[in-house]
Structure formats: C-alpha cells, structure tokens
Amino acid sequence: KIIADPNGFPLLRFIQYLLSTADKKLTIVTTNYDRLGEYAASLAKAVICTGYAQNYMGHFSAQIHTNKFSAARGFNGQVDIWKVHGSLDWFKNAQDENFQLPLRHKKPEGFTPLIVTPGLSKYSETHMEPYRTIFAQADNAIAEANGFFCLGYGFNDAHVQPKLIAEIKNNKPIVVLTKQLTPKTKQSIIDNGCKNYILFEEAPDGGTQVFSSSFGDFIIPGQSTWVLEEYLKLIIS
Incomplete structure (x- = not known):
C-alpha cells in the first residue's frame, strides 16, 4: 500500500x-x-x-x-x-x-x-x-540535535530517555504527537521543569488536547492534530 x-x-x-x-x-x-x-x-x-x-x-x-x-x-x-x-x-x-x-x-x-x-x-x-x-x-x-519530534513515544524505554530528558531540560524544544500521553511522558516533560515543549493527544470529544510551555493547556475542537497527517497541515503549506 x-x-x-x-x-x-x-x-x-x-x-x-x-x-x-x-x-x-x-x-x-x-x-x-x-x-x-x-x-x-x-x-x-x-x-x-x-x-x-x-x-x-x-x-x-x-x-x-x-x-x-x-x-x-x-x-x-x-x-x-x-x-x-x-x-x-x-x-x-x-x-x-x-x-x-x-x-x-x-x-x-x-x-x-x-x-x-x-x-x-x-x-x-x-x-x-x-x-x-x-x-x-x-x-x-x-x-x-537542535530539537526533537516524538511520534507515539511513551518515555518508557530506559535506553533512550535519560539522554533525551537531559537535553530537553536544557531548553531544547520538543514536540510530541500521540493518541494518549503516558503518565511517564507528562512526568518527564511537564512535571520536570522543561520550558520549551508542545504536546498533542486525542481529546475526549475527538478533538486535540494540547499542553504547551508557551500557551498553556487548551483543546483544538473538531481536529485530530495529534495525528501526523493532520499535524503536517499546520506546518507545511
């Protein structure tokens, strides 16, 4: 296909x-x-x-x-x-x-x-x-890296995340797209003092829940921006 x-x-x-x-x-x-x-x-x-x-x-x-x-x-x-x-x-x-x-x-x-x-x-x-x-x-x-884009990664792998967490704590930007953010993802980024992040997950109503270090928490109604195909519509004209 x-x-x-x-x-x-x-x-x-x-x-x-x-x-x-x-x-x-x-x-x-x-x-x-x-x-x-x-x-x-x-x-x-x-x-x-x-x-x-x-x-x-x-x-x-x-x-x-x-x-x-x-x-x-x-x-x-x-x-x-x-x-x-x-x-x-x-x-x-x-x-x-x-x-x-x-x-x-x-x-x-x-x-x-x-x-x-x-x-x-x-x-x-x-x-x-x-x-x-x-x-x-x-x-x-x-x-x-200058920044990170994580697709579906749940921050549950001890091989990868120690170095990644250390870098995003040094203010390197990170974007996460996933159907549901794991508790470990939120703990590693939101609760860990990171200052340059934006996280997307599916909202209960089918829209997109956003967590942003710059703009706070909000919902994008009626749009599946947490899906890569929809996210690309935001960044690629």
Whole structure:
C-alpha cells in the first residue's frame, strides 16, 4: 500500500519537508522493529544509514556512519535511522556475523533474528554489536540535535530517555504527537521543569488536547492534530 500510494504516507511527506529544511540530513531514533522509516526515506530518495551496508546482504560496520552520505550525488539527503532494539531484517549467523537481509518472508536458515525483546537478557544483549555502536550514535544524535519530534513515544524505554530528558531540560524544544500521553511522558516533560515543549493527544470529544510551555493547556475542537497527517497541515503549506 505504501509503495502503491506514497502520497498517502504522511511520514514520507514529513521526511521530505525536514530534508528540505535541515541541511539535507536528519536522524531517526526508534525503538520499533518495523521498517516504516526505511520505506519513507527510500521514497524520499535519501541515503539511509543504519550502520549496515545497503547491499543485498548488508554487513554491519562501526565505521559506515562516518561517511558523509548527505553529499552523495543523485540523492535528496541523508537519513540516519538508529534502531536501538533491532530490526525485522537484521540477523546474525553461526559465526556471530551481523547482516541486514531486507524483505525476507522467512528467517534464513542458520540465522538468528537480531531484535531485543523484553526480558532478562534485554540489557545484556545491548552491550554487543550492532547495539553498542547504535546506542552510541543515538546518544550522539540526541546530544547534537537542535530539537526533537516524538511520534507515539511513551518515555518508557530506559535506553533512550535519560539522554533525551537531559537535553530537553536544557531548553531544547520538543514536540510530541500521540493518541494518549503516558503518565511517564507528562512526568518527564511537564512535571520536570522543561520550558520549551508542545504536546498533542486525542481529546475526549475527538478533538486535540494540547499542553504547551508557551500557551498553556487548551483543546483544538473538531481536529485530530495529534495525528501526523493532520499535524503536517499546520506546518507545511
């Protein structure tokens, strides 16, 4: 559906907009395993950097991200996607070599999925590659960012939010769009002394509840601005 009708893919339009205004480079840090970010960046004709070579069998290297892909000819910019919990198309073989094998319907024989699932082994797995490099780059991206846009993130992941909370407490701006703000989100931002935020969630009447450090709390009646597609109508003319 995304490929057949890219015009109906709001994440694509958002990435295109950001690439046109952010020096042709942006970073996505995600806890999800899906590949929506990769599809959107591909449709935007951007170079994608995940730490893996973008080959049919993409090997992982801690050096790939050091290339300046944003200057590559024939592309519309660079999108770094740091998937801190792994991806549906990441696998390791019996020799512990990591590969990106895209668009697989089945697990390749002799390979193990590289995703961090909830459980006792969750944190021990992240001390090994590719996660060690990916976490370092995600932390660097958060530290160097001018601001943050969070889509559906509930501030419930101990891997991501310590650095993010530290940065927004230093007055870096943050926008959050989600169907329902979690208590942890409100605690981390509103109750934590952050001074540059705007949060959107669904209001009980179907409109949008807004929490803003500059304009206070208010409701936008009759509009689903907490949905990315509707939000984009506010920022893209």
